[in-house]
Amino acid sequence: MKVLVTAKRVVDYNVSIRVLGDNSGVDLNNVKMSVNPFDEIGIEEAVRLKEAGKAEEVVVVSVGSSACQEQIRTCLALGADRGILVETDEDMQPLAIAKALKAIVDKEEPGLIIAGKQAIDSDNSQTGQMLAALAGLSQATFASVLEIGDGTADVTREVDGGLEVISVKLPAVITTDLRLNEPRYASLPNIMKAKKKPIDIFTPEDLGVDVTPRVKTLKVTPPDERQAGIIVETVEELVDKLKNEAKVIS
Amino acid sequence: MSILVVAEHDNESIKAPTLVTVDAAQAIGGDVEVLVAGSGCASAAEAAAKVEGVSKVLVADDEIYGHQLAENLADLVVSLGSNYSHIMSPTTTSGKNFLPRVAALLDVAQISDISGVVSEDTFERPIYAGNAIATVQSLDAIKVISVRGTAFDGVAAEGGSATVENIDSAGDSGLSTWVKEDIVKLERPELTAADIIISGGRGMQSGDNFKMLESVADKLGAAIGASRAAVDAGFVPNDMQVGQTGKIVAPDLYIAVGISGAIQHLAGMKDSKVIVAINKDEDAPIFQVADYGLVADLFKAVPEFDELLD
Numbered sequence: 001m002k003v004l005v006t007a008k009r010v011v012d013y014n015v016s017i018r019v020l021g022d023n024s025g026v027d028l029n030n031v032k033m034s035v036n037p038f039d040e041i042g043i044e045e046a047v048r049l050k051e052a053g054k055a056e057e058v059v060v061v062s063v064g065s066s067a068c069q070e071q072i073r074t075c076l077a078l079g080a081d082r083g084i085l086v087e088t089d090e091d092m093q094p095l096a097i098a099k100a101l102k103a104i105v106d107k108e109e110p111g112l113i114i115a116g117k118q119a120i121d122s123d124n125s126q127t128g129q130m131l132a133a134l135a136g137l138s139q140a141t142f143a144s145v146l147e148i149g150d151g152t153a154d155v156t157r158e159v160d161g162g163l164e165v166i167s168v169k170l171p172a173v174i175t176t177d178l179r180l181n182e183p184r185y186a187s188l189p190n191i192m193k194a195k196k197k198p199i200d201i202f203t204p205e206d207l208g209v210d211v212t213p214r215v216k217t218l219k220v221t222p223p224d225e226r227q228a229g230i231i232v233e234t235v236e237e238l239v240d241k242l243k244n245e246a247k248v249i250s
Numbered sequence: 251m252s253i254l255v256v257a258e259h260d261n262e263s264i265k266a267p268t269l270v271t272v273d274a275a276q277a278i279g280g281d282v283e284v285l286v287a288g289s290g291c292a293s294a295a296e297a298a299a300k301v302e303g304v305s306k307v308l309v310a311d312d313e314i315y316g317h318q319l320a321e322n323l324a325d326l327v328v329s330l331g332s333n334y335s336h337i338m339s340p341t342t343t344s345g346k347n348f349l350p351r352v353a354a355l356l357d358v359a360q361i362s363d364i365s366g367v368v369s370e371d372t373f374e375r376p377i378y379a380g381n382a383i384a385t386v387q388s389l390d391a392i393k394v395i396s397v398r399g400t401a402f403d404g405v406a407a408e409g410g411s412a413t414v415e416n417i418d419s420a421g422d423s424g425l426s427t428w429v430k431e432d433i434v435k436l437e438r439p440e441l442t443a444a445d446i447i448i449s450g451g452r453g454m455q456s457g458d459n460f461k462m463l464e465s466v467a468d469k470l471g472a473a474i475g476a477s478r479a480a481v482d483a484g485f486v487p488n489d490m491q492v493g494q495t496g497k498i499v500a501p502d503l504y505i506a507v508g509i510s511g512a513i514q515h516l517a518g519m520k521d522s523k524v525i526v527a528i529n530k531d532e533d534a535p536i537f538q539v540a541d542y543g544l545v546a547d548l549f550k551a552v553p554e555f556d557e558l559l560d
Binding site: 011013016017019026038093094095098117118120121122123124125126127128129130131132133134137138139140141142144154157158159160161162163164165166167168169172177178179213214215216217218219220221222223226228229230231232234235236238239241242246248249 | 317319320321324342343344346347348349350351352353354355357358359360361362363372376377378379380381382383384385386387388389390423424425426427428429430431432433434436440442446470478481482487488489491494495497502503513514520523524525526532537538539540541542543544545546551554555558559
């Protein structure tokens with residue numbers, strides 16, 4: 001089985017972002033970029049399937065500017081076999097990304113597709129589900145356990161209130177939640193090896209995909225700042241303030 | 251203009267996020283209809299008909315909708331889609347699951363997790379874990395929108411008198427089947443519905459130590475939450491997680507215990523009315539958003555707090 005894994009280039013989760021003064025977006029100059037953490041969990045899961053003999057090949061795909069090759073290399077160092085970049089400088093929104101990924105799925109015919117449950121920049125949580133819909137495939141979002149069977153997979157999903165297990169027909173699109181696995185760090189020899197692994201590059205035009213944005217961002221503003229309050233000295237004082245000042249407990 | 255709200259329900263009753271979504275729909279304006287797709291869901295449909303401001307309830311009662319499988323639910327909503335200017339659901343795990351499928355099949359964008367309505371096609375939504383608010387305009391004929399549970403008050407569950415209409419099932423896709431669930435039976439309020447939340451972080455040191463919070467929660471009628479660090483450390487299950495990748499909450503009182511206050515956690519709770527932080531590290535970022543901070547060893551402070559509530 002071939003596993004296709006998505007990887008989005010995003011601002012590193014440790015970076016405190018700053019909204020630009022002209023409210024056109026956030027400042028991405030000289031900001032550390034990384035693989036979306038949920039996609040990293042996806043790569044780890046695919047590599048583990050390969051190590052367990054359940055997958056033969058792990059292909060990582062990214063959609064975006066040519067700089068995304070950096071994140072593809074990271075994934076190759078983590079154990080993916082080869083990379084695909086759908087290269088464009090267009091503002092790529094989930095529907096357009098899903099269409100580009102669908103074209104790659106048609107080309108590669110993977111037995112399983114793994115995507116992150118959301119990207120930590122736009123926080124949309126759409127792409128995996130949209131890809132599944134466009135490709136006519138089953139989906140299992142927010143996965144915390146993945147068990148590959150014969151033509152199906154049992155997936156434990158993190159849902160409001162607890163866990164749910166569903167069985168999906170393969171090929172399926174799985175989106176990862178936090179507890180699916182703990183991703184490894186790339187070793188130096190693997191980082192060196194990754195430099196020799198191939199990356200194929202396509203444009204949306206090559207794939208016949210319309211990536212025109214459907215949503216216009218009118219402005220981006222900072223959220224209302226919350227002011228720090230006071231430091232209380234004792235637990236008694238805290239309880240007193242909550243009862244008599246804030247009046248939130250009785 | 252006609253808006254379809256896909257209800258979140260358990261076949262018996264309508265869940266609170268549905269009321270929030272109807273509220274957001276009314277902010278957009280126009281006729282609001284509610285779809286109840288379930289199995290043996292007549293009671294939920296009756297409840298939906300009583301929701302304030304709903305003009306019509308559509309009911310698809312079929313066992314294939316019993317567990318809200320994304321493929322079947324999306325097919326049903328898509329079959330109705332062209333009748334509406336807006337299709338909306340709450341940003342719950344169920345809404346997040348099926349709604350993007352609906353948007354893709356209708357070949358329109360989805361606007362996720364809106365926190366404000368500017369006009370019928372323009373909305374506000376948080377990005378970068380709530381560290382920026384984007385105002386976005388949909389260019390599509392049908393707007394597919396999910397609604398942040400804490401961003402609108404929610405309409406009244408009673409007072410409406412909508413007509414109820416049964417509709418046909420859209421059939422089973424055969425792509426997925428439900429196997430089982432392990433839903434925690436809560437003796438306390440749900441996180442997203444609680445007026446008071448007490449949450450523990452990595453500072454709790456173990457899952458056992460969350461018992462301290464349980465005692466306080468029981469006295470306050472509070473829900474118990476956790477930071478991602480506490481979930482990652484295996485102290486507590488993921489459904490207790492508050493934050494960017496967990497639940498978004500905005501209770502009247504949020505008590506953060508042993509939580510440092512990473513931006514990802516703040517993203518999930520900084521709209522709370524009153525925030526209390528108990529942490530022994532006086533430099534912890536949580537103090538920058540707390541109304542009341544207590545620099546103390548939580549293992550001393552929490553039992554003391556607990557006692558003072560008696």
